[in-house]
Amino acid sequence: MNCSHFDAGECRSCTLMGVPYASQVIDLGREVGDVLRRHVADQLWSPPFVGEEAGFRNKAKLVVGGTKGAPTFGILDAEQRGVALPECGLYEPALDEGLGRLLPVVADLGLVPYDVPARQGELKHLIVTGSPDGELMVRFVLRSPGQLPRIRRGLDELRAAVPGLRVVSANIQPEHKAVLEGEDEIVLGEHETLPMRVDDITFHLRPRSFFQTNTIVAAGLYRQASAWISEIDPESVLDLYCGVGGFALNAALAPGRARRVDGVEVAPEAVASARRSALELGVDVGFEVGDARVLTRVDHELVVVNPPRRGIGADLCAAIESAAPDHVVYSSCNAASLARDLDALPGYRVTRARLFDMFPQTRHHEVIVLLERG
Template identity: 30%
Template sequence: MKRRPPRKAARRDIPSRTSRLPESVQTLTIDRIAAGGDGVARADGMAVFVPRTAPGDVAQVAYVSYARHGRGRVLQILAPSAHRVEPPCVHYERDRCGGCQLQHLDADTQQQARRQIVQETLRRIGRREITLPPLDTGEAWGYRSRLTLTLRRSGSRWIGGLHAHDDPSRVFALETCLIAHPALVAVWGSIRSVLRSGAVSLPVVADERGGPASLRLGLRLEGEVGAGGAADASDPSVQVVLEGGRDWPQQEEWTDAIKRADARVRGVWWTPAPTVAATTATRSDQGAPVADYLPQAREALAFAQVNAGIASRLRQMVFDAVLQFSPTRVLDGYAGTGMLAERLAQAGVPVVAVEADPAGAESAVARLAQAGEAGGRSRVVCDLMERAVASLDVATDVVVLNPPRRGVHVDVTGWLEAPAQRHVRGVVYVSCDPATLARDLARLPSWRVERVHCFDMFPQTAHVETVCVLHRESA
């Protein structure tokens, strides 16, 4: 990618919410990248966070001061950093797309920033000093196996796209997405044509807050196809899921139109607004609502990692880390569909798998049923992790935690700290948010951080996946 030339004119910015407040203007030098992807500079000793800047940039910045920090916007890049590159995506600057935060940085600087974000966050919030963690890397483009868009009605037509990073209320029309698998982008192009034709109506949307009517459209590669990212030459099937709305008279017509428009579309699904049926999925090609998810819909709608290649390496590290403790029984918290539980049972280790989602728990039961003798001695608990540990009636010596972005409940860390759980020798924590990982580590003073390893699951963004291995401190 070509280096960006120095800017000679002020950058065109739509004023953000902060611009309504009194602003100061200074020439600032960007020192580093913070969690979230903003550059950080110092103005009179105060940290100022400036989106879309690079370490080493010298910029004229307008910023608003708060109690302990400032929020800024670039007026002009006076001297561009050597780490700056030209963003290849047309939407990154033109539409200020919020899907990526770091396309303007070269690959090495991005990867270094993600490692430093984890190290600094664990130090600042978790009070844990660690060396700069290693980072497993993979494809930088075309790696996403899922693409989720907002469909918003504008007059008589619908547009679909993402939100601007500096104006979450605005949705721009998406033409392409360079981090998504090409098959997803191609299917989206076919759906755009159907939307533009106006031949088929979408569900009735009633926005009770008076805002613009909107729906959510999800595109997902089927199975593990596409694990090689942009380098994968296969043409995988795609599942299409539309979420929201109350009534849909032309549901079947929509399904037929989408399937005719693109042969890659394997299934089309609709999940109505929760006020109609919070746990119901309706299959569009049949038109009739069904109780709970059909088996195919479970697969289409279930959570899955967006970067299959890196996710495979992460799962291998978690599996190896658990086995290094030579466990007699493992508690697999936030177990999902039971992939890890099944693999551990196949290796002869009984598992208690805890998963709150009924569809995921049902899948985990099926996996363990096929996992041999240790699978027969394993079980699945469909409940919240904090409730499950309170009633756990068997001893486990290794705990795996793979929580959502909000981290684990305080009752779970409290349970691990309790004297009654001294038999637990190891914890393997998989995190998608360094801040909540650090917070949870601060709640675990009896545990020593043995190893931290990062996985570059989301190139071009500030997000990073982390595996943290913890050992019980000696009494």
């Protein structure tokens, strides 16, 4: 993959740009393997799962800079000024095409870009997500609700310019700090969700729902977990940090006996999305709003955990150790926190492991391991 912005020194987000992709995967596997060496023997690793090295990303997070008459969409430089990077080789083709149609219309709305050094202005970010079917969700991150009428007046122009535009919302982030979005989300059209079709499941993303940014590799991750679950064939599965239900719904559909499947997620919007997908699939999955970190009761044969970078932590490890489910499937985006959690799960041993290159051109990674009691 080549990038003119990287070559010009405008963007260095892709830290492995210029390294042959095959070498990236080999090096990443070695790095992750070294971090987990005390827990995962070399022979337990399956070959890495890889997708495309470019054109894979389903989400664009664009910082808005410049001026009202000439906004920029991209990143901030060292002086916190906007750098225009409207295109990126990482974006899926449909997302890239949609941005090309969308950004000129957004520029014409007359929103004042947020000036970080001066702490003035309104439009902070534009977050755009693309689906496998070419539809888009566009989120305007604003400092206040004052500019909502401008966006509402421009909805018809936005839809005319971008035929696949499905969801438009405004997120209100009044604080001046390095937090991308705020608590308040206002949907500005008739549709509240973006359908994301992954293999046999259609997920329904609401604006604040988390979803993996690499759809092809996410599908591979779910298929791997489903294959392990089908092989073990437990009577019950609990998916913690379940998000929109990726692992839980795949567990419910995995071949084998009819099984009880439950999911726990702290974000109510994600739970609502997961319940909708389950209803459409005709599967009985018990999705509940809750904080997995303070879970004290586990009565399932197999537990799936997919935590944020910090891992599941000592308390949840202790709860799992006490409940002693037969198996744990742990999907991690941080091998270091995974290693710490494995230290806190002495009653389990890793029997399978696989690396998923979810974030090509970087050293970020996703790794999934299967743990067995005893």
